[in-house]
Amino acid sequence: MKKWLCGVCGYIHDGEQAPEACPKCGAPMEKFSEIPAEKSALIDRSRKTNQIYMEISALLEQVRELSEIGRDDDLDPPCVALFKKAIVYSVELQQGIKAELASHMGKGKWG
Ligand SMILES: [Zn+2]
Structure with missing residues:
Protein backbone atom coordinates (compact mmCIF):
# COMPACT_ATOMS: atom_id res chain seq x y z
CA MET A 1 0.00 0.00 0.00
CA LYS A 2 1.17 3.56 -0.70
CA LYS A 3 2.31 5.72 2.16
CA TRP A 4 2.24 9.48 2.56
CA LEU A 5 4.36 11.61 4.83
CA CYS A 6 3.05 14.77 6.49
CA GLY A 7 5.72 17.40 5.85
CA VAL A 8 4.65 19.29 8.99
CA CYS A 9 4.60 16.65 11.75
CA GLY A 10 5.98 13.43 10.20
CA TYR A 11 2.72 11.49 10.47
CA ILE A 12 2.56 8.55 8.03
CA HIS A 13 -0.73 7.85 6.25
CA ASP A 14 -1.46 4.50 4.57
CA GLY A 15 -3.69 4.76 1.47
CA ARG A 47 6.00 -2.42 11.90
CA LYS A 48 6.18 -6.21 11.56
CA THR A 49 9.28 -6.34 13.76
CA ASN A 50 7.58 -4.15 16.37
CA GLN A 51 4.61 -6.53 16.37
CA ILE A 52 6.93 -9.53 16.86
CA TYR A 53 8.62 -7.71 19.75
CA MET A 54 5.26 -7.06 21.40
CA GLU A 55 4.30 -10.73 21.18
CA ILE A 56 7.67 -11.96 22.46
CA SER A 57 7.48 -9.45 25.30
CA ALA A 58 4.08 -10.85 26.34
CA LEU A 59 5.48 -14.40 26.26
CA LEU A 60 8.47 -13.30 28.37
CA GLU A 61 6.03 -11.88 30.89
CA GLN A 62 4.48 -15.35 31.18
CA VAL A 63 7.94 -16.95 31.49
CA ARG A 64 8.76 -14.57 34.34
CA GLU A 65 5.46 -15.22 36.17
CA LEU A 66 5.73 -19.01 35.83
CA SER A 67 9.37 -18.93 36.91
CA GLU A 68 8.47 -16.95 40.02
CA ILE A 69 5.87 -19.59 40.92
CA GLY A 70 8.46 -22.35 40.36
CA ARG A 71 11.11 -20.50 42.37
CA ASP A 72 8.71 -19.91 45.27
CA ASP A 73 7.71 -23.60 45.28
CA ASP A 74 11.37 -24.31 46.11
CA LEU A 75 11.41 -28.02 45.13
CA ASP A 76 15.20 -28.39 45.09
CA PRO A 77 18.26 -26.16 44.52
CA PRO A 78 18.81 -26.96 40.79
CA CYS A 79 15.18 -26.08 39.99
CA VAL A 80 15.32 -22.87 42.00
CA ALA A 81 18.56 -21.93 40.23
CA LEU A 82 17.02 -22.57 36.82
CA PHE A 83 13.89 -20.57 37.64
CA LYS A 84 16.02 -17.69 38.91
CA LYS A 85 18.01 -17.77 35.67
CA ALA A 86 14.79 -17.71 33.65
CA ILE A 87 13.60 -14.66 35.62
CA VAL A 88 16.87 -12.79 35.01
CA TYR A 89 16.92 -13.63 31.29
CA SER A 90 13.27 -12.76 30.68
CA VAL A 91 13.62 -9.39 32.44
CA GLU A 92 16.85 -8.68 30.53
CA LEU A 93 15.24 -9.55 27.17
CA GLN A 94 12.17 -7.46 27.95
CA GLN A 95 14.37 -4.45 28.74
CA GLY A 96 16.23 -4.95 25.45
CA ILE A 97 12.94 -5.08 23.56
CA LYS A 98 11.65 -1.93 25.27
CA ALA A 99 14.84 -0.07 24.37
CA GLU A 100 14.67 -1.22 20.74
CA LEU A 101 10.99 -0.26 20.42
CA ALA A 102 11.73 3.16 21.92
CA SER A 103 14.55 3.66 19.43
CA HIS A 104 12.23 2.76 16.52
CA MET A 105 9.64 5.25 17.74
CA GLY A 106 12.30 7.87 18.42
CA LYS A 107 13.51 7.76 14.84
CA GLY A 108 10.01 8.90 13.85
CA LYS A 109 10.42 7.54 10.35
CA TRP A 110 9.66 3.89 10.90
CA GLY A 111 5.90 4.21 11.25
ZN1 LIG B 1 0.77 16.32 10.30
Missing part, protein backbone atom coordinates in the same frame (compact mmCIF):
# COMPACT_ATOMS: atom_id res chain seq x y z
CA GLU A 16 -3.94 5.30 -2.27
CA GLN A 17 -4.12 9.07 -1.67
CA ALA A 18 -2.97 11.52 0.97
CA PRO A 19 -5.70 12.38 3.51
CA GLU A 20 -7.74 15.61 3.23
CA ALA A 21 -6.08 16.79 6.39
CA CYS A 22 -3.44 15.33 8.70
CA PRO A 23 -5.22 13.57 11.60
CA LYS A 24 -2.33 14.47 13.87
CA CYS A 25 -1.60 18.14 13.14
CA GLY A 26 -4.39 19.22 10.76
CA ALA A 27 -2.06 20.15 7.88
CA PRO A 28 -3.79 20.12 4.45
CA MET A 29 -3.35 17.40 1.78
CA GLU A 30 -0.79 19.53 -0.12
CA LYS A 31 1.65 19.15 2.76
CA PHE A 32 1.85 15.38 2.17
CA SER A 33 4.41 13.74 -0.10
CA GLU A 34 4.43 10.14 -1.24
CA ILE A 35 7.01 7.94 0.45
CA PRO A 36 9.14 6.02 -2.12
CA ALA A 37 8.30 2.30 -2.45
CA GLU A 38 11.62 1.13 -1.05
CA LYS A 39 11.25 3.20 2.11
CA SER A 40 7.60 2.24 2.37
CA ALA A 41 8.62 -1.44 2.41
CA LEU A 42 11.13 -0.68 5.16
CA ILE A 43 8.38 0.94 7.24
CA ASP A 44 6.20 -2.18 6.80
CA ARG A 45 9.06 -4.40 7.93
CA SER A 46 9.68 -2.17 10.92
